[in-house]
Amino acid sequence: MRMGGQKARLVAQQGEPVSAYNPDDNPFHVSGLTVAYHNKPVLWNVSYTAPKGQLTAIIGPNGAGKSTFLKAALGLIPRLSGETQVFGQPVKTALNKIAYVPQRSAVDWDFPATALDVVLMGLYGKVGWFRWPGKSHRQKAKKALQAVGMEAFANRQIGQLSGGQQQRVFLARSLAQDAEVYLMDEPFSGVDAATEKAIVEVLRQLVEADKTVLVVHHDLETVNDYYSNILMLNGQYIASGPVETAFTAQNLQKAYGGRLASTQLEGLKAKSC
Amino acid sequence: MQEFLSAILLSSGYNTALVCIGAAILGAASGAIGVFILLRKRSLVSDAVSHATLPGVVLAFILGEILWGYGRSLPFILAGAAFSSMLGVMAVDAIKTHTRLTEDTAIGTVLSTFFALGMVLLTIVQSMSIAGQAGLEGFLLGATSGMLFSEAVTIAVASMIVGIAIVLRMKEFTLLCFDENFAASSGYNVKWLDRSLLILLVSVVVIGLKTVGLVLIVALAIIPPVAARFWTERVPVLVGISATIGALGSYIGAAISSTAPSLPTGGIIVLILFFLFLVSLLLSPVRGVLAAYIRHRRFQKIVHTRQGLLTIANGQPILEPLTRKLMIKNSYMCGDGRVTDYGFSVAQKMARDQELWNRFKELDPEAAHSLQDWSLRPIEEVLPYDVVSELETGLKPHTV
Amino acid sequence: MEIFLQYDLPSILLGTFAALACGLLGNFLVLRRQALMGDTISHVVLPGIVVGFLVSHNTSSLPMMLGAGAAAVVSVMLIELIRRLGNIESGAAMGVVFTTMFALGVVLLEQTGAAGVHLDVEHALYGNLESALWLEATSLNDLLDWHKLMLLPDEVKQLFVVTLLILIVIVVFYKEFKLTSFDPLLATTLGFSPKIMSLLLIVMVAVAAVAAFTAVGSILVIAMFICPAATARMLTDKLSTQLFISGVVSLLSGVGGYILAAFGPLWLGYDFSVSAAGMIAVTAGALQVLAMLFAPRYGILTRRWQQKHSALAN
Structure with missing residues (x-):
């Protein structure tokens, strides 16, 4: 480590060791991320290391900067400071290891593309410049659609699918990308029960395959059931860790403040014990 | 230089002075109306509005020739322009609301098709072999040098009327741009307000045809408000600054062009407006770069x-x-x-x-x-x- | 037939190639909600063309093409700069830049006396489609004769090459254009820079605009960037089909528009012809109106009719 001397001194000063940090093992490591709009920080000094092979929910109140965190960490929007490393590499050179599923409202649903087209796009990175996707790519895309139960809609224009079906197509696309790290921005928002089930199933399979998955999640009631870890944000880092230890009423109070009704809080506390 | 100075000081003849003042009033009116168009994010609608005037201009000319044997009557031509550009605006709205096509596509369709129709009509006029058709070319890029006294008066008075109308409706327009729903809930007819905004825009564009020309008149409604945006966050002030910039640019532009008749007035005015924009963009202490x-x-x-x-x-x-x-x-x-x-x-x-x-x-x-x-x-x-x-x-x- | 080959055919070719070159590219502009980029580019190239002309002192193409390309790239960067730095919506930023560049072009034209030599604003707007001649042609066989074909006007050959180039670029980068138009964020994470693709698109638009511009005028260029693509958009939900339909619509407008312009008034008993460039644009506009009204799935009247019927059925 390049700051060995400093580290030694710090240990002496503070009496607790700096956490051992082996970059090559960390699928997704963000340090000191700050994002500002109009010279006002919306995300302040967030450092976070995602646990490998785990399913993590990113939670926090509205405007807490959850989506901003994902986008800025990926370098899709400008950041004021901070760096992201993917398996020890700067994120810019490691984007092929990441699959990002944007919020559903982010694309033009009237675009002339079918469900299969959209999934195929996830494979474009493997197809490479200039070349057209071939039969094997189509096969792969169809398999991904199958995994989310959408094979029957392969040739449907995406605008003619229901909200839940659209979400599933996007999920299939990220599966086709075959990445190591999956970042999903509110995949559960506005979907039907069947889709919710399908998404949960896919997330489970991803984790089984030792993928690292981060999901921006809104519904606090289901955090316990779906996820093993959480990252809690409120414009800044609040807490992170396994659900049992980090998803506590105290942390929730910290993140949500008065915005979470006390009865709601009690209910969550009861659940988490 | 001597000539320019005398033009800018309004001392090079009654006609020139009137043209310059008329241009300034026009610039102020379009700068003011442009603010609301900008705030409603519809700046390029004015491009469709201006291009859509051409078929009206030519048709009015043809009609005038047939009816009275004199097609160059300015008020009549302007009425024709207003009519066809209103049609254009309605077409943009119809395409946007009733088809899957987006507003930019609607604008592009209307401006190119209307203008092309005007071109076709123009070639018909040329084949009619009427003396004085050359005057029509002036509507493309604007020409103040050969302007008749009566025309200059018409432009100045019409701009004044539009300007007053904008000032009278300022409160309602501000509300419309700021919060459409609130405006509707407080009893304003939003649809009608929006339409009156567009009618005023059409009026400004039509009045400016002779001075600035239809290709560049849209600049008069776009550049001043964009430049003014760098100086303030408050709408009334924005309107004031935008009107000032519009007036200044048009006045100086008209003055220069009156001393050098070969220079198209529209071009000069736009370049001066751009200069004012550049200064605002870079140097304004409020929102400048x-x-x-x-x-x-x-x-x-x-x-x-x-x-x-x-x-x-x-x-x-x-x-x-x-x-x-x-x-x-x-x-x-x-x-x-x-x-x-x-x-x-x-x-x-x-x-x-x-x-x-x-x-x-x-x-x-x-x-x-x-x-x-x-x-x-x-x-x-x-x-x-x-x-x-x-x-x-x-x-x-x-x-x- | 000889007259047709000598006088009409070169103009038809010119109009059709111009229509095709612009019409195909227009698909991506329309899908990216940049339809007015075509409008902008065809205005901003004017100062570039004038400067190119001043440098080379003739209207033949290369210096003018380079000047126009440079002007287009500068303008696009300027728009981006104004939009970002000033936090101005892109329509307004475009408005500022294209009016200024066009004004600059107009003033340069008048200032330098270039106006007297083949270049003037009317020409830039309307083009001069009808002036293309192929006097060497005598029979249909000449269409297969390489030497005779090479005697077609330079503008025709140029536009042919440009159309071919555009076709190739679209085929080669089809996937990349599709991806970056639909989901630029995904494109970024997959390593296909949306910025590079949009620059490529803009450069191609500029090339098409300039090549077509001197022959057919900017208004036809603008119409062709938008109307065929918009027509196709009304008719299909598949991108490849959309491209194909827009190509057909461009061809139809090019040929049909010219014929209407050259012979339409004759059929009505008048002995003059009207602006071919104008008529081609009007034809494209008319086709678009038809599609907007009667398209099988998305047409305004079709949908009304369907609603009525389903209401009756209930």
């Missing part, structure tokens, strides 16, 4: 310094080059990356400050959210003493 850059740098420094110190307090390494540079510059860190004792003590203080800020945010998230300086300045500088001490009692005793 230079000022914004300086503010951003200052802000970036504050954030990086604070973050660097917090990182030190956490006992973690500082990786970012800019942060390191700032740490070293403030002698919180030596050149080789070792933290100085001074650095440590400042870092502890900063960590304490951050803790207090966090505590404040926890207790009152709304207040923290609306506070511009949250966690950017020392908390005692921002919050009253009793609040800070109350926050401090909530924290564990400070040990260094």
Whole structure:
């Protein structure tokens, strides 16, 4: 480590060791991320290391900067400071290891593309410049659609699918990308029960395959059931860790403040014990 | 130069003076109306409006020739222009609301098809072999040099009327741009307001055809408000500044062009407007680029310094080059990356400050959210003493 | 037949190639909600063309093409700069830049006396489609004779090459254009820079605009960037089909528009012809109106009719 001397001194000063940090093992490591709009920080000094092979929910109140965190960490929007490393590499050179599923409202649903087209796009990175996707790519895309139960809609224009079906197509696309790290921005928002089930199933399979998955999640009631870890944000880092230890009423109070009704809080506390 | 000076001082003839004043009033009116068009994000609708005038201009000319054997009557031609450009605006709205095509496509369709229709009609006029058809070309790029006295008066008076109409409706338009739903709920007919805004835009464009020409008149409704946007955040002031810029640009442009008849008036006016825009963009202390850059740098420094110190307090390494540079510059860190004792003590203080800020945010998230300086300045500088001490009692005793 | 080959055919070719080159590219502009980029580009190239002309002192193409390309790239960067720095919506930023550049072009034209030599604003707007001649042609066989074909006007050959180039670029980068138009964020994470693709698109638009511009005028160029693509958009939900339909619509407008312009008034008993460039644009507009009204799935009247019927059925 390049700051060995400093580290030694710090240990002496503070009496607790700096956490051992082996970059090559960390699928997704963000340090000191700050994002500002109009010279006002919306995300302040967030450092976070995602646990490998785990399913993590990113939670926090509205405007807490959850989506901003994902986008800025990926370098899709400008950041004021901070760096992201993917398996020890700067994120810019490691984007092929990441699959990002944007919020559903982010694309033009009237675009002339079918469900299969959209999934195929996830494979474009493997197809490479200039070349057209071939039969094997189509096969792969169809398999991904199958995994989310959408094979029957392969040739449907995406605008003619229901909200839940659209979400599933996007999920299939990220599966086709075959990445190591999956970042999903509110995949559960506005979907039907069947889709919710399908998404949960896919997330489970991803984790089984030792993928690292981060999901921006809104519904606090289901955090316990779906996820093993959480990252809690409120414009800044609040807490992170396994659900049992980090998803506590105290942390929730910290993140949500008065915005979470006390009865709601009690209910969550009861659940988490 | 001599000529230009005399033109700008209104002393080179009655006609020229009138043309310049007329142009200035026109510029003011279009600058004012342009503000509302800009705020409604429909700037390029004015492009469709202006191009859609051509078939009306030519048809009115043909009709005039057939009816009275004289097609060049300015009011009649302007009426034709207004008619066809209103049709154009309605077509844009119809395409946008009734088909899957987006507004930009609708605008492009209308402006090119209407203008092309005008071109076809124009070739018909040419085949009619009428003397005086050459006057029609002037509507493309604007020509003030050969303007009749009566025409100059028409333009000045019409612009004045439109200007007064804008001032009278300013309150309603402001409301419309600011919050359409609120305007509707407080009893205004939003649809009609929107339409009257477009009617005024069409009027300005049509009046400006002769002076600026239909290809460039849209600049008069776009550039002044965009330039004015750099100077203020308040709508009435915005209207005032935009009108001033529009008037100034048009006045100087018309004056220059009257001394050099070969220069198309529209072109000159637009270039001067652009110059005024450039000055606003770069130099305005309110929203200008230079000022914004300086503010951003200052802000970036504050954030990086604070973050660097917090990182030190956490006992973690500082990786970012800019942060390191700032740490070293403030002698919180030596050149080789070792933290100085001074650095440590400042870092502890900063960590304490951050803790207090966090505590404040926890207790009152709304207040923290609306506070511009949250966690950017020392908390005692921002919050009253009793609040800070109350926050401090909530924290564990400070040990260094 | 000889007259047709000598006088009409070169103009038809010119109009059709111009229509095709612009019409195909227009698909991506329309899908990216940049339809007015075509409008902008065809205005901003004017100062570039004038400067190119001033440098080379003739209207043949290369210096003018380079000047126009430079002007287009500068303008696009300027728009981006104004939009970002000033936090101005892109329509307004475009408005500022294209009017200024066009004004600059107009003033340069008048200032330098270039106006007297083949270049004037009317020409830039309307083009001069009808002046293309192929006097060497005598029979249909000449269409297969390489030497005779090479005697077609330079503008025709140039536009042919440009159309071919555009076709190739679209085929080669089909996937990349599709991806970056639909989901630029995904494109970024997959390593296909949306910025590079949009620059490529803009450069191609500029090339098409300039090549077509001197022959057919900017208004036809603008119409062709938008109307065929918009027509196709009304008719299909598949991108490849959309491209194909827009190509057919461009061809139809090019040929049909010219014929209407050259012979339409004759059929009505008048002995003059009207602006071919104008008529081609009007034809494209008319086809678009038809599609907007009667398209099988998305047409305004079709949908009304369907609603009525389903209401009756209930």
